[in-house]
Ligand SMILES: NC(=O)C1=CN([C@@H]2O[C@H](COP(=O)(O)OP(=O)(O)OC[C@H]3O[C@@H](n4cnc5c(N)ncnc54)[C@H](OP(=O)(O)O)[C@@H]3O)[C@@H](O)[C@H]2O)C=CC1
């Protein structure tokens with residue numbers, strides 16, 4: 317049952333005989349306020365989470381068909397119906413009708429799991445917890461029940477749990493890598509989607525990273541995050557991306573010694589072609605995809621081309637790190653005029669640097685735009701009057717920041733990248749403040765600037781906070797800015813020609829410009 321009344325869902329596969337029972341409104345939408353239905357007077361045959369049904373975890377994850385019967389005033393149309401764990405998806409009866417007579421039957425297979433089994437073929441499975449089974453190839457984990465269940469009961473006040481939202485599924489690839497090691501804990505803590513948003517983390521790894529992935533899942537579990545309702549790990553994107561509402565695609569092969577950039581485009585492109593196909597097949601129809609693995613713009617293009625049933629607009633290449641780096645460089649400039657010094661003294665900080673666009677590719681041709689940017693509402697060009705510094709030192713420092721960091725740190729930025737992924741997601745799920753915008757690598761079809769269509773190009777965006785965005789129209793260009801934009805556009809068009817075999821355009825023809833480099837390459 318749920319906050320909104322007794323629950324139902326869709327079609328039925330195999331099932332046992334129907335049994336008579338009752339259902340009632342009871343507890344939170346996720347069963348979070350479950351107590352003992354017996355002591356509450358509902359009895360054992362009432363569909364609400366009880367100690368008996370919980371059965372030390374053995375009942376969790378089971379699927380039941382449930383239909384509302386003999387209550388013409390209260391039953392919703394469309395019977396019979398099915399309970400779809402872990403979250404109810406529809407109602408079978410009117411809200412607040414008290415106890416309604418129902419019939420239920422245990423389903424032997426859940427439709428969503430059946431599709432996973434079909435993909436894998438028959439594979440021996442071992443029970444891990446509740447109804448979660450584990451195969452050698454993929455493991456579905458759930459946080460230890462007593463801890464989460466009791467923590468919810470003891471710590472969460474009625475007011476708090478009432479406002480908890482429906483669970484969202486977040487898939488993360490490269491989950492055993494450095495960036496994920498920072499990001500996953502931010503996601504689980506509620507820092508990204510908010511303190512009332514329960515999440516399921518679905519972690520994609522590979523044979524090579526599987527043990528590490530198990531370690532990551534253990535660390536997440538041991539962190540006792542109340543919002544983290546499920547951690548699942550696997551190596552099959554068709555399984556891991558099932559119902560994903562966010563897909564954070566971080567895993568990619570790093571460029572090794574002697575490797576051409578074209579090789580990298582091809583190797584990583586294949587990863588993103590496969591993942592695009594998997595998203596297309598099994599993810600939520602409105603999944604938001606954030607491609608981080610490099611070369612991220614062209615990987616995002618490959619991904620969206622392989623997911624023709626998903627909106628191309630939902631695919632992003634992460635250029636938020638570059639935007640953050642540009643803001644940092646502007647504020648760190650030693651040539652601050654007195655206006656900026658005053659702003660700093662008055663406690664004005666990065667939030668007062670606004671309208672910073674990164675145009676183009678996440679590479680050394682990217683264009684950090686100081687023409688449209690503002691500091692404390694004043695044009696950057698007025699605050700920092702040294703145009704030569706802006707055009708040369710500032711621009712280059714942003715373009716090559718990743719490389720300098722690798723030289724010093726011995727590996728590419730991970731913590732600041734994770735922070736920028738958080739920023740990028742939050743920019744899509746919170747309304748953009750008036751007078752500001754954010755950068756994201758998005759699909760260029762229909763762009764208002766005259767940038768070539770059919771590539772993924774970083775541009776200025778605004779969001780109403782609903783996960784979607786619009787491109788900002790009120791931007792100005794000068795010769796310097798436009799010339800630089802054309803250069804990064806040429807690079808992306810060349811990258812696109814290199815991966816024609818992966819985007820469905822036919823043969824690849826690779827003529828990358830000489831200076832084509834990732835930010836981290838020198
Ligand atoms: N857009 C941006 O702003 C930034 C992008 N990046 C990019 O993000 C990506 C991940 O960085 P980071 O987490 O630090 O990298 P790590 O090397 O720590 O992890 C990368 C993960 O990629 C996966 N991977 C996929 N295919 C291969 C392969 N063929 N060979 C080796 N590993 C592979 C591995 O996981 P598994 O074995 O499970 O597949 C590995 O855990 C890189 O492509 C990096 O260039 C980094 C910083 C900024």
Ligand SMILES: O=C([O-])CC(=O)C(=O)O
Pocket residue numbers: 610637717718719728729834835836837
């Ligand atoms: O170049 C890399 O691999 C790392 C990277 O993207 C960055 O630091 O911006």
